[in-house]
Amino acid sequence: MSNADSDVSPSFTETADFENASRGFIASISPCIIHTKDGRLAWDNDQYAFLQADCPPDTANPKLWRHSRLVAKQGLFEVTPGIYQVRGLDISHMTLVEGDTGVIVIDPLVSSECAEAAIALYRQHRGDRPVMGLIFSHSHADHFGGASGVLPPDQVESPTIPIIGPAGFLEEVLSENVFAGPAMRHRAAYMFGQHLVKSPQGQIGCGLGTTSSSGISGLYPPNLLIQSTGEEHTVDGVKMVFQMVPGTEAPAEINFYFPQHKALCIAECATHTMHNIVTLRGAQVRDSKKWAKYLGETLQLFGQKSDVLFASHHWPIWGTQELSAFIAEQRDLYSFMHDQTCRMMNTGLTGIQIAERFRLPEGLQRKWHTQGFYGSVSHNVKAIYQRYLTWFDGNPAHLWQHPPEEEGKRYVECMGGVDVVLSRAEVFTDRGDLRFAATLLDHAVLAEPEHVKAKEALANVYEKLGFGAENATWRNFYLTRAQDLRAGKRDTAGEMSKFAAINPLLPIEQWFDGLSIQLDGLRAEKESFSIDIHVSDQRRLWRVTLSNGALSYRCVPEEESFPEAASLKLKLTKDELGQVLQGKMQAVKDSDGNKDLLSKLLDLLAIEKVQ
Secondary structure (H helix, E strand, O other), X not given: OOHHHOOOOOOOOOOHHHHHHHOOEEEOOOOOEEEXXXXXXXXXXXXXXXXXXXXXXXXXXXHHHHHHHHHOOOEEEEEEOOEXXXXXXXXXXXXXXXXXXXXXXXXXXXXXXXXXXXXXXXXXXXXXXXXXXXXXXXXXXXXXXXHHHOOOHHHOOOOOOOEEEXXXXXXHHHHHHHHOXXXXXXXXXXXXXXXXXXXXXXEOOOOOOOOOOOOXXXXXOOOXXXXXXXXXXXXXXXXXXXEEOXXXXXXXXXXXXXXXXXXXXXXXXXXXXXXXXXXXXXXXXXXXXXXXXXXXXXXXHHHHHOOEEEOOOOOOEEOHHHHHHHHHHHHHHHHHHHHHHHXXXXXXXXXXXXXXHOOOOHHHHOOHHHOOOOOOHHHHHHHHHHHHHOOOOOOHHHOOOOOHHHHHHHHHHHHOOHHHXXXXXXXXXXXXXXXXXXXXXXXXXXXXXXXXXXXXXXXHHHXXXXXXXXXXXXXXXXXXXXXXXXXXXXXXXXXXXXXXXXXXXXXXXXXXXXXXXXXXXXXXXXXXXXXXXXXOOOOEEEEEEEEOOEEEEEEEEOOOOOOOOOOEEEEEOHHHHHHHHOOOHHHOOOEEEOOHHHHHHHHHOOOOOOO
């Protein structure tokens, strides 16, 4: 029995969430439409006006409809005197903490345009306070991407105000947003329903918020890294106590407490939904046991000291008793999922079997904040199984399966052709077994991708599954794929284009890490050479080596040298090196050796040369 099949649900008569989501409201932006400097639409929260209807349509799960109404609320809100949030201007919220002379900004959204609009709304009602500090709660782009929209203009290039983040921040940003960036962005378009119309029949949110903005994002490295729990810092007269929570919702993450306000920022470790142990867009599998332990520590450190709890998504909770219960229930949610999945897998069940039988305790099922609007019991259980036992379920028949297209052809052949598959799928659809109907029709479409009736039948099944889904990201995946089947193959060139690994604010080793995965290894397998790069303004000597289709690098102080001679030597500043690695060969002014090797390397990295 799955949790989704249970008769136990939270009460629709509860009003606390609606009261809390509106509490402290000051003003909103009208119209809530934000454009980039070149006129592109970056944000439009007004698209969600249809969610004001109390009664959910038959094209949306009632629980998800209720939740989506809450996350669509927009405006400036007072959390407690001296702490304010701007909500509804991106998938995440911006929090502003007033200090002696200015304001500290927490998590400046995804896009600079949205961040700029958010701080402008704050200043309109609270005064033109300068930004005196910036905090990135963790290493996901919706918590740092819009930094340039709030940084003072003279500090955008070389900020002198404290930019605080958790230890390991840059490494994790690189790992998640660069190494797997293009693939993740492609999947994220489905997960967040970016190609769907905002409507009762289309995208109604993503569980964590409405959707993500599409303006200009950037990365400004922290200049103050939090290293340990209990670490204290004061910025503009505001004291903060930090808790390290790595490996929870993000590999690098911090919670922090404001003693003067008795306010706790819990980052994204506890929100008004079950979160993801692994996301549908892709990410490292998170440690749900560690997540639960850190929430227990949060409760111990700050629970009884806090009058209000807020995060960078959803709405705050007021009252020591209420927020402590909330943290404890979130702790129990992740602990129960972890422990019971492990118990069941140790009896010999596979991830799929566990997910089908798994049920949360009734006490958690009755809470709105533990519902599967963003994460789900089904895919979280499978993630926990994957963390310990990998993708392999122990069945040797699954060790060397055909790829989906070839498998589909063989299933269709065994069943007697696509028309027979369509007929059988219709029977299961009429029975209400949409899950198996989707499986049959997926084989048919994989076997004959241009079969019009098969595509339409599968689209209809996906649409029904989407309309019934409690989980917003499942809904978005189902409905986007249905749209694709009806409209034809989507052009994903823009989504899958090569990423920009050369951010001038990042250290050089991260440039090389990013570029290494752009190397076409098989094309490069017969090449073998090394290039020494003297970065004069950093007084460092780098050796980049290409061998056996792999790109590696080493670094030593400039006064040292490598024992083997290099095929090419370059002397550049960091800025010039950045230009060269983006294909601007004219930046090379001092070289010794075979300069053609540099062009060869760039060609193997698939970087277009800029003339």
